[in-house]
Amino acid sequence: MKNILYVGIDDTDSSEGMCTTYIGALVMDELKHYGFQLKGHPRLIRLNPFAPFKTRGNGAISFNLSLNSGKDAKKAKKLILNRVENLSELQHKNTNPGVVFYDGIITPELETYSMTTVQKIVTIENAQKLAVQVGAQFHKFKNGRGIIGALAAIGYPLEDRTYELLAYRIPENYGKKRKINYKSVLEMNQKTYPQTFDNLDEDEDYIAIEPHTPCPILYGIRGETPEAVIKAHGILKTCETIERIVVYATNQHTDNHLLKIDHISQMDKCKCYIAQGFVENSPKTIEGGHVIFNLKDDSGSIDCAAYEPTKGFRDVVKNLKDGDLLKVYGGIGNKGSLNLEKIHVLKLAKVYESRNPICECGKRMKSAGKNKGYKCMNCGFKLRYGTKNLIEVKRNIKKGFYEVPPAARRHLSKPLIRK
Numbered sequence: 239m240k241n242i243l244y245v246g247i248d249d250t251d252s253s254e255g256m257c258t259t260y261i262g263a264l265v266m267d268e269l270k271h272y273g274f275q276l277k278g279h280p281r282l283i284r285l286n287p288f289a290p291f292k293t294r295g296n297g298a299i300s301f302n303l304s305l306n307s308g309k310d311a312k313k314a315k316k317l318i319l320n321r322v323e324n325l326s327e328l329q330h331k332n333t334n335p336g337v338v339f340y341d342g343i344i345t346p347e348l349e350t351y352s353m354t355t356v357q358k359i360v361t362i363e364n365a366q367k368l369a370v371q372v373g374a375q376f377h378k379f380k381n382g383r384g385i386i387g388a389l390a391a392i393g394y395p396l397e398d399r400t401y402e403l404l405a406y407r408i409p410e411n412y413g414k415k416r417k418i419n420y421k422s423v424l425e426m427n428q429k430t431y432p433q434t435f436d437n438l439d440e441d442e443d444y445i446a447i448e449p450h451t452p453c454p455i456l457y458g459i460r461g462e463t464p465e466a467v468i469k470a471h472g473i474l475k476t477c478e479t480i481e482r483i484v485v486y487a488t489n490q491h492t493d494n495h496l497l498k499i500d501h502i503s504q505m506d507k508c509k510c511y512i513a514q515g516f517v518e519n520s521p522k523t524i525e526g527g528h529v530i531f532n533l534k535d536d537s538g539s540i541d542c543a544a545y546e547p548t549k550g551f552r553d554v555v556k557n558l559k560d561g562d563l564l565k566v567y568g569g570i571g572n573k574g575s576l577n578l579e580k581i582h583v584l585k586l587a588k589v590y591e592s593r594n595p596i597c598e599c600g601k602r603m604k605s606a607g608k609n610k611g612y613k614c615m616n617c618g619f620k621l622r623y624g625t626k627n628l629i630e631v632k633r634n635i636k637k638g639f640y641e642v643p644p645a646a647r648r649h650l651s652k653p654l655i656r657k
């Protein structure tokens with residue numbers, strides 16, 4: 239009889255290099271090489287993007303091994319732990335790898351815990367306590383913070399999911415400019431969008447499949463199915479060697495990080511929300527090109543921000559006016575303002591502009607001076623006690639959804655095309 243061993247790995251990388259997804263890909267290929275069988279798609283689980291300690295994308299991985307014997311399990315575990323120890327960026331003070339092995343069933347407690355790691359803050363102690371409770375084996379390197387994500391990647395329900403195909407570079411190319419044929423990216427996008435998405439941003443002339451860090455990834459293709467991302471990979475052309483590829487099932491682009499709340503006062507730092515309210519102070523552009531406005535309801539108010547990297551999205555936000563009813567999607571960082579990922583304009587306020595009255599002859603009148611009424615420059619008619627007319631101004635924004643461009647999209651944020 240075969241046993242399933244769940245393997246979770248997290249926090250092996252630093253901002254300067256390596257990537258937990260790569261260690262996962264390498265370990266899985268090695269295990270296959272030694273005759274081990276993997277079951278189903280490996281998983282890439284993005285955790286709370288505002289967790290105080292995190293690596294670049296805050297992503298943990300897991301995969302399932304189908305084992306024949308206890309001897310096999312011992313051999314596989316030894317190989318995995320050796321690889322994690324040798325390849326992790328252990329010299330970095332914020333890299334604290336964790337590996338979890340589990341051969342039980344996925345309990346509701348594990349699923350709830352996993353969702354909590356995406357939506358809230360979980361401590362190493364929380365993770366350790368649950369691991370002991372369910373009988374999972376955990377291995378901590380340094381302070382072992384990685385066991386938080388490693389356990390979450392194993393237990394995550396992954397009901398809504400997308401797939402990401404990651405292509406890795408050969409080590410001698412790490413840190414060098416990536417050589418992707420951009421024409422083939424356009425062709426790939428034309429032939430596979432929207433089954434694949436966030437490939438590029440035509441407005442900004444930006445290739446979104448290519449990372450901009452010194453990590454081992456050459457490109458990542460995001461899509462709805464494994465078939466779609468594999469097809470897209472087949473169309474792409476590169477002028478450098480691809481060492482290996484892997485297709486992860488992932489919670490990326492599912493909005494799983496967002497908590498639905500009824501009152502703005504329920505908002506808290508380091509969490510992400512869907513909330514509704516009225517625009518209170520019309521958007522202002524501040525230093526650095528960020529656009530900020532205030533959203534309020536009966537319970538309180540919050541600063542909402544479209545930061546500079548959200549580019550054209552800021553122009554949409556600038557058109558909001560006091561009294562507009564909005565649903566906002568985004569997360570609250572350390573500064574306490576909500577980083578907008580999407581907005582849903584539910585109702586537009588009527589905006590008026592006051593204008594001088596129209597004369598009997600049809601021309602608009604001019605002011606005759608302070609408290610002197612109006613006079614017509616066309617026919618000379620005077621209106622001693624005239625008042626200004628309020629004219630409804632045409633709004634430059636329509637009801638509906640608006641989102642940040644692919645370049646500024648968070649891993650977890652669901653693009654509108656997926657609706």
Ligand SMILES: [Zn+2]
Nearest residue numbers: 597599614617
């Ligand atoms: Zn006139």
